[in-house]
Amino acid sequence: MTTLDGNVLAGPLAEIFARDMTGARGRCGNCSRTGALATLVVYTDAPGLVARCPGCAHVTVRITRTAEGTCLDLSGLAFLRIPDER
Amino acid sequence: MLEVPGWPGHLAGQHVDVRLTAEDGYSAERAYSLAGPAVGERIELTVQALPDGEVSPFLAGAFALGDPVEIRGPVGGWFTWRPEETAPVLLVAGGSGVVPLAAMVRARRASGSRAGFRLVYSVRTPEDVFYREELTRPVVDGVETTVLFTRAAPPGASRGPGRITAADLGAHGWPPEFEPHCFVCGPTGFVETVADILVAVGHSPDRIKTERFGGR
Numbered sequence: 001m002t003t004l005d006g007n008v009l010a011g012p013l014a015e016i017f018a019r020d021m022t023g024a025r026g027r028c029g030n031c032s033r034t035g036a037l038a039t040l041v042v043y044t045d046a047p048g049l050v051a052r053c054p055g056c057a058h059v060t061v062r063i064t065r066t067a068e069g070t071c072l073d074l075s076g077l078a079f080l081r082i083p084d085e086r
Numbered sequence: 087m088l089e090v091p092g093w094p095g096h097l098a099g100q101h102v103d104v105r106l107t108a109e110d111g112y113s114a115e116r117a118y119s120l121a122g123p124a125v126g127e128r129i130e131l132t133v134q135a136l137p138d139g140e141v142s143p144f145l146a147g148a149f150a151l152g153d154p155v156e157i158r159g160p161v162g163g164w165f166t167w168r169p170e171e172t173a174p175v176l177l178v179a180g181g182s183g184v185v186p187l188a189a190m191v192r193a194r195r196a197s198g199s200r201a202g203f204r205l206v207y208s209v210r211t212p213e214d215v216f217y218r219e220e221l222t223r224p225v226v227d228g229v230e231t232t233v234l235f236t237r238a239a240p241p242g243a244s245r246g247p248g249r250i251t252a253a254d255l256g257a258h259g260w261p262p263e264f265e266p267h268c269f270v271c272g273p274t275g276f277v278e279t280v281a282d283i284l285v286a287v288g289h290s291p292d293r294i295k296t297e298r299f300g301g302r
Contacts, residue, residue, distance in 0.1 A: 020164070
């Protein structure tokens, strides 16, 4: 099982949001821990990418690419604060 | 080295995603840190071949001069250092985790920055040191560098081989009162050990940025 961190989400999320998202701060929908997306624990061996909260392991972000397109599941986050780009 | 038409330039610490696609359509994608500032449209990656890897053995082996490859980047914005930042910087590297941190050292040099940099670099043996000429002198262009060996230290070394400790970071890092920005990169276990030590000795978690990679 390979675990990385949310820095690896930079490319896939930049394709969707057209900007860097690793510095965006998300609140875990389960334990309310708040931190940069870069700090999430990311599993790359799942179909697509699965990011879990480093505090409680709740699944916060899922990105799956299929033949029809890309599926982005943010349902595990309570909110996402995106800083203005410098 | 890759020649990328239209490369827009990048920040130290950013990476590129490299995608390989087989004839049957199977594709594998991996992130690799950019090793230094771009020279025009030419970028440099440092790839460590992992025996059980899907992408790195190809890049380090059969991938030849002139072969095309699909990349996405530069990407990443959190684990980055910008030359206009003046706060002291502590870089802590484990193994090939030194790559994005060496990029910060190079960006500092290229920009003429005088921000205080300290690099603590943990490797198994003297043979495992990346960028040896550039990084093994104690002070390089005002960057204080300490190399720690975990398995075998060179003859005459004052520190025996061993994993990084709070004492190492106390002796070679910055005191927390200096409020340094800390960048830690390496394998997951290394990153977590170092981040825990930094928090325990009083560094604010808000000033500690980490990047883990899947290799060793």
